[in-house]
Amino acid sequence: MLMKTSSQSLTEQLSGRFAQRIRDRLLAPGARLPSVRQCAQQQGVSPSTVVAAYDQLLAQGLVEARKNRGFFVRELTPREPAPTASQAGRARVQPAWATATGFDAMRPPTPIDATALIRGMFHKLSPKPQPGMGVFPPEWLESTFMPAAVRKVTGTRVLQEFSLQYGEPMGDLALRRGLAKKLAGLNVPAAPEQIITTVGATHALDIVSRTLLRPGDPVMVEEPGWAVEFARLTSLGMRLLPVPRGPDGPDLDVMAKYCEAHRPKLYISVSVLHNPTGYCLSPGAAHRVLQLANRYDFHVVEDDTYSHIGPEHATRLCALDGLQRTLHVSGFAKILAPNWRVGFVAAHPSLVERLLDTKLLSTLTTPALLERALALCIEQGQLRRHAERIRTRLDAARSRSVKLAMQAGCRFAAEPAGLFGWVDTGVDTDALAQRMLDEGYLLAPGALFHAERKPGTLMRINFATTQDAAFWKKYSELVRRM
Known part of the structure; x- marks a missing residue:
């Protein structure tokens, strides 16, 4: 949570949080930040604090504002490095409110950055089971x-x-x-x-x-x-x-x-x-x-x-x-x-x-x-027997995960099978993923699985890591607020 008693201002804390996630590739290029109003409600701060934080991100070259659409994570390349803090402070940029309301030409969607997905999947965000993981939990693979x-x-x-x-x-x-x-x-x-x-x-x-x-x-x-x-x-x-x-x-x-x-x-x-x-x-x-x-x-x-x-x-x-x-x-x-x-x-x-x-x-x-x-x-024959044990364990995990997902109001866009579930949440999963990061959970929003980012209501879940009722409880709480 943002702390008023911190040595940093609320604006600095908020911009620092987003900046760290962008640099850690937990927010992929093309990902949309919450609207000013949404972010203010989520973080318990004033809209002016959010505007100031987004201004700092713009100055650092980490995000861009698109006309009538909001703020999006930029693609950073070696030829276009993020400015240092001192450089950012001297940079001349339009304020966030100006660019977001009509002073920036619309640009085509940024193609997905797959390294963001890879880094995110293996980034140890928290000790909690991670719904967005693309692999089996390590303990499932242990063998003699x-x-x-x-x-x-x-x-x-x-x-x-x-x-x-x-x-x-x-x-x-x-x-x-x-x-x-x-x-x-x-x-x-x-x-x-x-x-x-x-x-x-x-x-x-x-x-x-x-x-x-x-x-x-x-x-x-x-x-x-x-x-x-x-x-x-x-x-x-x-x-x-x-x-x-x-x-x-x-x-x-x-x-x-x-x-x-x-x-x-x-x-x-x-x-x-x-x-x-x-x-x-x-x-x-x-x-x-x-x-x-x-x-x-x-x-x-x-x-x-x-x-x-x-x-x-x-x-x-x-x-x-x-x-x-x-x-x-x-x-x-x-x-x-x-x-x-x-x-x-x-x-x-x-x-x-x-x-x-x-x-x-x-x-x-x-x-x-x-x-x-x-x-x-x-x-x-050890690999064959190992695979049979994994399949049996996965079948049980899938059954539990499907039940919890449906109780949380999700609808499966595809018949549950294998390691992954393709789930319709009914809300913008790019925005949901950012809110779940605050709770220590990494999601895999549907936009990650398109050749060009297409925000929507779908997300991929890993049946092996979504058997935790605590995750679905937090998920339900956040969805109700969106």
Whole structure:
């Protein structure tokens, strides 16, 4: 709470709070600050205090005012650093009330900054369970078999052999054999020679993009979708073509129009337990996507990050296509060991050498010790049993979280499934997220999951971290005040 007895004025305390959150990336570029009246009510201060605080943020270059719309967090770049406090004090800027009421030209929405989401998800805001987290709680992933596998690998002469050479560029052969067997269980045909290990699934996606695309190429992405992928592709100079994602799959009419007008080079999809909706691809939609891919000559990257907790016999494009036009990407950070950073890509033999060249240019090889340890976990069935325990625990958590969410007045915009729930709150979740920060909770507002920020009433919740009745009680209190 703001303190009148503090050595700082209320204005300085309020501007400092927002400034810290912006610099910590808890408020992403493009995020809208509360209106002057809302902020005054929330913080128990006068509107003039809020205006003065927003003026300070403007002077520091942290926010901008948009005509008739309010105040928004600015995108900061190395070429446009935030001024120091002394510089800010000397800066000549229009007062907040003037720019907010008509003296500033409207600007297009700021594209989402995915690093804001990443920093926010892993920022230790408080010891409370965090609804916006994108991973399982660490205690869910604890095991005895992973340390045992590492000890087994490092307790032999293999440790010295692995440490004194770069290792196999394709990745540890034992792991690739284990992955080939695992993919066969998903009806995805991939020999060990078609699999390349990577530093996590995100690295695999990056390798594919850098191999198959050139700056300016159009790429179809699902929306809502993964903000990190949007930003990564944009940073590579690609043109994003957002395809609405529904319960059965992508909007095929929109895809067809993109194909006719733009001739996209790539389509990136999460077929199983789509993030953030939890949707799974239907066989009919999968068939039509592959028809479009063949007709218009584009590749499909299937991000199967959530395969470990996915339903049995879920439809996968790679299984139907046999890795002809599709590439399969997955990893183990979500289910097993986030810091091991082990992922992989499986592709048609004609693409393997090109993908390997890209990997060599980016990382040379990948850590063979951890890959061999993971191979042991797969070979001995420990990963499979671990995933089954996680699924059972998640099912129970989801049931509790859904019940609490509905009691709090939420409506699920998608049938609850997997790790995430796509929830309609009925209020502006950008504004709600800022208010919940004051209470020590980090939310994931729906605007984060669009290629361009679109404030709305949706938010993504993590079923594993929203079983806390205290969170939903505080959520209900704040929603009633909005």
